[in-house]
Amino acid sequence: xxxxxxxxxxxxxxxxxxxxxxxxxxxxxxxxxxxxQLMDELGLGEAFRKLAHQxxxxxxxxxxxxxxxxxxxxxxxxxxxxxxFLPQWDFLxxxxxxxxxxxxxxLVQNAEVTGVTTAGGRVTGLRYEDADGQGHELAxxxxxxxxxxxxxxxxxxxxxxxxxxxxxxVLWFRLTKEEGDPGxxxxxxxxxxxxxxxxxxxxxxxxxxxxxxxxxxxxxxGLDRFRELLAGLTPFLAGRLEDxxxxxxxxxxxxVQIDRLVRWWRPGLLCIGDAAHTMSPIMxxxxxxxxxxxxxxxxxxxxxxxxxxxxxxxxxxVQKRRMAPTAATQRIQRFLQTRFLEPWIRxxxxxxxxxxxxxxxxxxxxxxxxxxxxxxxxxxxxxxPPLR
Numbered sequence: 001x002x003x004x005x006x007x008x009x010x011x012x013x014x015x016x017x018x019x020x021x022x023x024x025x026x027x028x029x030x031x032x033x034x035x036x037q038l039m040d041e042l043g044l045g046e047a048f049r050k051l052a053h054q055x056x057x058x059x060x061x062x063x064x065x066x067x068x069x070x071x072x073x074x075x076x077x078x079x080x081x082x083x084x085f086l087p088q089w090d091f092l093x094x095x096x097x098x099x100x101x102x103x104x105x106x107l108v109q110n111a112e113v114t115g116v117t118t119a120g121g122r123v124t125g126l127r128y129e130d131a132d133g134q135g136h137e138l139a140x141x142x143x144x145x146x147x148x149x150x151x152x153x154x155x156x157x158x159x160x161x162x163x164x165x166x167x168x169x170v171l172w173f174r175l176t177k178e179e180g181d182p183g184x185x186x187x188x189x190x191x192x193x194x195x196x197x198x199x200x201x202x203x204x205x206x207x208x209x210x211x212x213x214x215x216x217x218x219x220x221x222g223l224d225r226f227r228e229l230l231a232g233l234t235p236f237l238a239g240r241l242e243d244x245x246x247x248x249x250x251x252x253x254x255x256v257q258i259d260r261l262v263r264w265w266r267p268g269l270l271c272i273g274d275a276a277h278t279m280s281p282i283m284x285x286x287x288x289x290x291x292x293x294x295x296x297x298x299x300x301x302x303x304x305x306x307x308x309x310x311x312x313x314x315x316x317x318v319q320k321r322r323m324a325p326t327a328a329t330q331r332i333q334r335f336l337q338t339r340f341l342e343p344w345i346r347x348x349x350x351x352x353x354x355x356x357x358x359x360x361x362x363x364x365x366x367x368x369x370x371x372x373x374x375x376x377x378x379x380x381x382x383x384x385p386p387l388r
Contacts, residue, residue, distance in 0.1 A: 002144060002272070002294040004095050005387050007105035009302035014138060015099075016111040016128055018147070022089035028281075029088050029205070032288040033073070033080040033375040038295065040079075041383055048094060053086040054200050059370070061187045061357055068357040070187070073375055075368035083375050085200055111136075116143060116156045116269065123157060123268030141310060142301070143269045146290075149257060151275035157266055161259035161278070164334055167212045167342050170254040170281055175204040176240045188233045189354075192347035195233045204237075207254075207281075209345050215253050223248060256280055258330055258337075264323075265315035272297055272318075277326045280333040282341070283374050289326060295381035296321045302387065325378035332373065 003015040031053065039045040059071040074081045099105040110131035117125040117137060125139040145153030154161075177199065188195040194209040208230070210218065218226055227245060231238035245251065260277040264270060273290035297318045304310040340354065360366045 001095055001291055002146065002297055003105060003107075004099035005294065005298035005383065006302055006305065007099050007102040009298065009306060009387055010104065011302055011305045012104045013099075014106045014108060014140070016113060016126065016138070017107060017109045018112045020110045020131065022092045024089070028284065028287045029085045029091075029200075030284045030287055031084045031086050031091065032285075032377070033076055033078065033083060034288060034377055034380040035291055036080040036084075037078065037380070038291065038383070041388055043388065044094075044098060051086055051090050051094060052201055053084040055082050055084050056185045056199070057082050058367075059185050059187070059374075061189060063189045063353040063357065065353045067186075068353065068361050069364070069367050070357065070360065071370040071374055072364065072367035073371045075365075076371055076375055080375075085198060085205070113147065113152045113156070116153065118268075121267060123266060126153070141268075141308075142305060144297070145269065145271040145275040146273050146294075147275055149259075149274040149278040151271065153269070154261070154271050154275050157269050157271075159261050159263065159266065159271060161261050164258040164260075164330070166256040166258055166280065166337065168209050168256050168337065168345060169212055169215060170207050170209055170256055171215060171218075172205070172207050172252045172254060173245060173250055175206050175237055175244045177203050178240070181236060189344065190233055192345055193229065193233055194341060194345055195230065197234065209341060211342075211345055212256075214345075215251075219248060226251075254281065256337075258334060260326065260330060264319040265312070267312055267315075270297065270301075270315045270318060272322075276319075276322075277330065279330065280337055282333045282336050283329075283370075285329060285374060285377065288374075288377050289322075289329065292325070292377060292379070292381045293318075293322050295383055298387055299381070299384045322379075328378050329373075 003013045006013045036045065039048040057074050058069050061068050061070050073083055096107060111128045113126055113128045114135070115127040116123050117127060123143050125137060126143055127135060127137050129135055143153065145151050145157070147153055175197070183199045185198045186196070196207045198205040223245060227241040230241055257278045258280050261271060264272070264276045272293035274286060276293065277289065279286035279289060300314055300317050300321070301310065304314050
């Protein structure tokens, strides 16, 4: 996103992609209401919404007492009272096609970053290896680390995050969706278990939360026991679990982390997205935060980069703009994780439906608050006119 926006603004931009394609499963695929608004502001909304996607209008939680609505996206203000799910490779391909319209944009694939180059305390570019292991150097006025929670750019630049920790992990897997299945985005709470299923085109994107390190414990009990657990939580899936989960290779482990850089930049370098602030999967807002970072960075940096007047103050302005919504969102995630989810998966939440769900059922207007936090966020960004 940032590469496309900078190229639009007339900045010579190179994006290095570690892999040869975008086809990796179990990345976040959420497209938030704020992203739809952004695409409209860029003049890309109509074409973007022609991509095959799944629209979700509410997040439900099913307990042993029945269904409860946690977030009702139909209560959102604006033109997009919903969120959608779109394979991330389709989203990235769409952005790449737009970026390729500009001669000052270049994508280099199979380019694995191995370090940064420096001079006089300033980052001056990157070192990377191609698919054949041959080394290359790329000089740049600014390097942006947007390479995720295990950022090689961040590590090479010596930036260290403040780690808040987590006592849970998430296991992701894909299950067959059949005609007649109840749809939507649903979390199932029962007997110390949290199972989430998200309706996608042709399948269920599914996840179960476990204690940190609990994956090995599940494996030791055997795959049949895992299938029995899932069937007990959502009986209509029982008949397809043996075909869908043939081995533990069909289950992917997400090491849940929450961390945040104290300083997102050093001279010549800026980190954004998960490279600057790793988010928990709670609320599914990691992509939204990353895209908002990209827009804020483009708004601040495009002019100075184009004119050759970039200073450290510009990098600091990006962090100052994005730090407050990032920190506040992480505080919400940590509260939900430590006060609700982690106790539940330790087996301390078996007896009753959480009080907040009972309250939201009695006062449906409260369902709009979580919807707004998820789908719009705490500080949505808008591209300034030159980027539009």
